[in-house]
């Protein structure tokens with residue numbers, strides 16, 4: 001979690017005014033740091049759908065605490081778990097977190113089931129913090145292997161928000177950027193605003209400022225000229241789901257960045273925990289892509305900037321094929337996205353040197 005930040009997500013027990021899952025309401029940021037108390041699963045499902053809590057790893061943690069909440073309240077846990085798992089379709093971590101807590105709840109005796117679900121949620125929360133730290137280290141090693149040493153440091157570009165707001169720790173891609181900064185190797189973080197909900201403009205700038213990262217915000221469609229000017233050394237993004245063929249679903253706008261990166265010979269690096277890899281989904285085309293409301297694109301009320309009633313296409317995510325992804329950094333090290341099946345066999349350790357040698361497209 002970010003230093004001195006209101007907890008991104010916490011469990012409140014009865015002594016603390018709960019039971020409740022308490023979220024830092026990301027819809028209010030950066031203007032206000034407000035807690036949102038979810039006292040039952042419908043409230044938590046609403047918070048997930050509204051993106052008050054968002055980003056793949058923390059969705060899994062929220063889902064697991066949600067199962068614990070239903071159990072603690074004496075609600076129908078199976079139905080609550082189903083509702084939570086289905087609240088958003090693309091980030092596989094949500095389902096993984098829910099199923100982990102549900103399995104613990106099912107396996108426990110009647111008197112212990114709620115405590116077992118809560119224990120599973122807490123365990124997942126702590127594991128995610130450890131995974132985040134490991135990804136930061138592996139990602140930094142990978143960049144050091146891939147990128148030429150620049151006296152002034154690296155210029156990294158990111159999309160959406162992948163920091164402490166999405167994790168039990170510092171996050172995924174943004175954790176690597178933070179590690180690069182701590183190692184004195186970051187010249188600048190370019191932050192895509194990330195239309196239409198502005199996770200980059202609202203959330204990543206907020207985190208970058210707190211961490212003291214040198215950063216600059218740009219409109220998504222300004223990225224191309226930045227690449228053309230040679231001002232981007234690498235792209236770092238997170239993922240909502242990686243299918244068995246190594247395709248990467250992430251916030252819409254990631255795929256065009258991958259195409260740009262390939263055209264300009266710039267590494268395109270995906271940072272995600274192993275829990276984001278879904279070997280049960282064979283291909284990128286099989287990943288369910290969430291479609292969201294038209295008003296997110298058109299604006300609404302007084303701020304409307306498109307004619308009322310216009311037809312809108314608003315997918316929340318897109319899919320980048322594995323051949324455009326230079327490396328996938330997980331808590332177990334870096335690998336080529338086409339090698340994700342190795343994770344099932346317990347792949348360990350970064351392969352930065354091999355990846356560099358095998359990848360003629362990179363500048364290094």
Ligand SMILES: CSC[C@@H](O)[C@@H](O)C(=O)COP(=O)(O)O
Nearest residue numbers: 054055056160166172238239251
């Ligand atoms: C580690 S976060 C990776 C992704 O979850 C993130 O990049 C993203 O696309 C989040 O989308 P969001 O719609 O804000 O939940």
